Amino acid sequence: MPAISKTINKDLKEERDKVKFNIEEFTNWFYGGSEKVLEKRKIENYFLSDKSLNLETDTSYLSYKEKYEEAIRRSCIVYPKMLKLHQELGGTEEDFRKIMDNLRYTMSAIQKEGNPFMLHFGMFTVTIMNLANDEQLSEWLPKCVNCEILGTYAQTELGHGTFIKKLETTATYDPKTKEFVLNTPTLTAYKWWPGNLGHTVNHAIVMAQLYTKGECCGIQPFIVQIRDLETHKPMPGITVGDIGNKVGFQTVNNGFLAFNNVRIPYKNMLMKSSKLSEDGTFIKPKNAKQNYGTMVFVRVYMIMDVVVNMSRAATIATRYSMVRRQSPINPNDEVEPKIIEHMTQQYKIFPAIAKVIIYKCMADNLRNLYQQITLEGTKGSFERAPELHALSCCLKAVCTNDAAKTTEILRLACGGHGFLNSSGFADNYKNATAAQTYEGENTVMLLQTARFLIKSFTKAKNGEKLTEGVFYLNDFVKRNGKREPFDDSIRGILRAIQAAAAGKISSAWKHIEEKKKFLTVEEATNQTGIELIRCAELHCYVCLLQTGIEEIEQIIKNVSPALREVFKNVLELYAIDNVLNMIGDILQHVDMTNADIDKLQKRLEAVLTFFRSSAIGIVDGFDLSDAVVSSTLGTYDGNVYENIFEAAMKSPLNQEDVNKSFHLYLKPFLKSNL
Numbered sequence: 001m002p003a004i005s006k007t008i009n010k011d012l013k014e015e016r017d018k019v020k021f022n023i024e025e026f027t028n029w030f031y032g033g034s035e036k037v038l039e040k041r042k043i044e045n046y047f048l049s050d051k052s053l054n055l056e057t058d059t060s061y062l063s064y065k066e067k068y069e070e071a072i073r074r075s076c077i078v079y080p081k082m083l084k085l086h087q088e089l090g091g092t093e094e095d096f097r098k099i100m101d102n103l104r105y106t107m108s109a110i111q112k113e114g115n116p117f118m119l120h121f122g123m124f125t126v127t128i129m130n131l132a133n134d135e136q137l138s139e140w141l142p143k144c145v146n147c148e149i150l151g152t153y154a155q156t157e158l159g160h161g162t163f164i165k166k167l168e169t170t171a172t173y174d175p176k177t178k179e180f181v182l183n184t185p186t187l188t189a190y191k192w193w194p195g196n197l198g199h200t201v202n203h204a205i206v207m208a209q210l211y212t213k214g215e216c217c218g219i220q221p222f223i224v225q226i227r228d229l230e231t232h233k234p235m236p237g238i239t240v241g242d243i244g245n246k247v248g249f250q251t252v253n254n255g256f257l258a259f260n261n262v263r264i265p266y267k268n269m270l271m272k273s274s275k276l277s278e279d280g281t282f283i284k285p286k287n288a289k290q291n292y293g294t295m296v297f298v299r300v301y302m303i304m305d306v307v308v309n310m311s312r313a314a315t316i317a318t319r320y321s322m323v324r325r326q327s328p329i330n331p332n333d334e335v336e337p338k339i340i341e342h343m344t345q346q347y348k349i350f351p352a353i354a355k356v357i358i359y360k361c362m363a364d365n366l367r368n369l370y371q372q373i374t375l376e377g378t379k380g381s382f383e384r385a386p387e388l389h390a391l392s393c394c395l396k397a398v399c400t401n402d403a404a405k406t407t408e409i410l411r412l413a414c415g416g417h418g419f420l421n422s423s424g425f426a427d428n429y430k431n432a433t434a435a436q437t438y439e440g441e442n443t444v445m446l447l448q449t450a451r452f453l454i455k456s457f458t459k460a461k462n463g464e465k466l467t468e469g470v471f472y473l474n475d476f477v478k479r480n481g482k483r484e485p486f487d488d489s490i491r492g493i494l495r496a497i498q499a500a501a502a503g504k505i506s507s508a509w510k511h512i513e514e515k516k517k518f519l520t521v522e523e524a525t526n527q528t529g530i531e532l533i534r535c536a537e538l539h540c541y542v543c544l545l546q547t548g549i550e551e552i553e554q555i556i557k558n559v560s561p562a563l564r565e566v567f568k569n570v571l572e573l574y575a576i577d578n579v580l581n582m583i584g585d586i587l588q589h590v591d592m593t594n595a596d597i598d599k600l601q602k603r604l605e606a607v608l609t610f611f612r613s614s615a616i617g618i619v620d621g622f623d624l625s626d627a628v629v630s631s632t633l634g635t636y637d638g639n640v641y642e643n644i645f646e647a648a649m650k651s652p653l654n655q656e657d658v659n660k661s662f663h664l665y666l667k668p669f670l671k672s673n674l
Ligand SMILES: CC(C)(COP(=O)(O)OP(=O)(O)OC[C@H]1O[C@@H](n2cnc3c(N)ncnc32)[C@H](O)[C@@H]1OP(=O)(O)O)[C@@H](O)C(=O)NCCC(=O)NCCSC(=O)/C=C/CC(=O)O
Pocket: 118, 122, 153, 155, 156, 161, 162, 163, 164, 165, 195, 289, 292, 293, 295, 296, 298, 385, 386, 389, 437, 438, 439, 440, 441, 444, 448, 451, 452
C-alpha cells in the first residue's frame, strides 16, 4: 500500500492564491450575513461532531434493510439534538426555521439517501399548521413539535398521483357516531409512495374524498393514527408497508397504506379551510385550492434544495478539475495541464456555479413572496395565490430538471472517477432526479404555469391588468407583431428572452384558438402541449434572469470592488449562457444577426476565462465542509488520489485476500479447463 500523506494539494493551493476577492465576504453574502455564517457553522458542527453518528461508515455497502435501520438510528440521534437545540435557541418558529435551513446542507453528510423522518416536519406538521383550526392546532401541534408522534403526508395512490381530484380513498361521515369511516375500495386506491410511511411513522395526513349526506365533497385532509404508539403494530383495519427498492431515496421508507372501515373521530378532519358541521353539512372553503397549500410550500422550498444540491456538485467538479492533470494543449508541452485549462471543461463547470448564485437569489425571493401571499391568505385575501402557484410550478420544474442535468454534466466532467460512488455524484443525482417527479411531475407543473400564461395573454390582448411577473406580455402586444430589436446589454438580453417567451405564448395562444374551431378547448390545449411547455420554461428563464439582475444590482452596491467584479461576471455568464442555449426561440422574435451571435460567443469565452480565477474562491465560499461535500474528488485539501485509494480499501471485497467464491466456483471452473 502506498504511503499516504495529506497536505493541501499544491495545484489547488496555487489556484487559491490567485483568487482576488475575499472569500469570507462572498460566504457572508451567500448565507445572509456574517452572524448567519457563524450560526451555520456552529449548527453544522453541533450535529456532525457527534461521534455516535459514526459518519465514517460507508453506508453504500449496507443492504437495503441495514441502510434503513442505520438511517433510523441516525435520525434518533439527530432529532433529539434538534429539539434540544431548538429549546436552547429560544424555542420560536424562527429558531426552528434556522435549524431546518441549516440542516438542508448538513443532512447530506448524515442521510445521503434521504431521511426517514423528513416528511414529519416537512409536510405533516406543515399541513397541520396550515389547515388545522385553532382547537386542532392546540391538540396536535405540540405533539408534532415535540416528536411525541411521527407523521407523513399520504396523498398519492397507486392509481393517481397527478390528478388528485380522482383519488379513490373515501372518508364517509357517520353523524350518528360523529366519526369518519375510511376505506380503500380498490387496489388502485392504496396510498402508494408517501415518504416515511412504510415502517417509520405512526400518524399520517390522509387526503381522502369526503362523503357526507350521500354526496362527495372532494378531497379533504384527515389525521389518521396508523400504528400503535406502544407496539408500533398497524392499527385495526390498517394495512401498511414499504413499497420496495427504488432508483434512489433508499432510506426515505416510501410506503403503502390501505383502510378497511377505519373509524376516526370528527375532530380529525382538518377544518381551517373546508368545514363540516357535526350534523354532516359541508361548508365550502373560501378558496377551493387552499387544501393544496402544503404542496405549494414544499415546491417553494425545493428551489433551496436545488441550490444545496448544485453547490455540492459544482464544488466537487471544480476542485477535481484543478487537481487532475491530463492531455497537453500544445502537443510538445512537458507538463500536462490541469483539466480546467480545457475551455470545454470550463464550459461544463462555470455556468453551473453561476446558476447556483442566480437560483439562490430566486429561492430567497420566492420564499419571501410565499410568506407575503400566505399572510394575505390568513387575512382572507387569495388574489395572488394563482400567481404564486404559477411561479412555484415552473421554478420547481425548471430548477429540478436543471439540477439533475447539471449533476450529470458535472459527473461527466470528472471522467472515470466521477462514476465512483465515492465521488458523491450518484446520491446527488438520485436525489435530484427524484425531485423531478415528486411534489408534482415536472411536465404537469409546466402545464400549470402555461395555463396561467395563456390566461394572462388573453388579458393582455384585452387590455386588462396583469400581475407584475407577466408585464412583459403588454410590451409584446403593444409591438403588434414587430420584432424586438436586439441590444446586447444584460437588460437587452432580458428583453430578448422576454420577447421569445411572449412570442411563444402568443403562438401557443393562436394555435389553441385555431384548434378550438374543431376541438374542445381542453383538447386544443392538449394538442398544443409541446409549445405550452416551452412557454412555461421561457417564462421561468425570464423570472430567473430578471431576479438575478435585480438582486445583483443591489448586491454590488454593498460589496467590495473585487467581489463586485465577481457578481457582474456571474450575471454576464448566466445571461450569455442562457441566451445562447435558446437561440432558436430568440431568432423567431428578436432581430439578432449572425454577428450578434458571434459577439455573444466571444463574450462567453471571455467570461469563462475571467471565471477561471474566481471559480475556486466561489465554491470555497459556498462553505461546504468535507463532510457535507462527501466526495473523494471534492475535499478541501484536493488529495483526490489518496482519497480514492482509501475509499477503495473500504470495499468489503478488500477485507480478505481470497473470496470464498474462488473455492466454490472459480477454482472448479479453472480446474475443469486444465
Ligand atoms: C395538477 C394539479 C394542479 C391539478 O389540480 P386540479 O384541482 O385538478 O386542477 P384544475 O385543473 O381543476 O384547476 C386548476 C386551477 O387550480 C389552480 N390551482 C391548482 N393548484 C393550485 C394551488 N396549489 N394554488 C393555487 N391555485 C391552484 C390552477 O391555477 C388553475 O386555476 P384556473 O384559474 O386556471 O382554473 C394538481 O392536481 C396537482 O398539484 N398535482 C400534483 C400532485 C402533487 O404535487 N403531489 C404531491 C404529493 S406529496 C409528494 O410528492 C411528497 C414528496 C416528498 C417530499 O417532498 O420530500
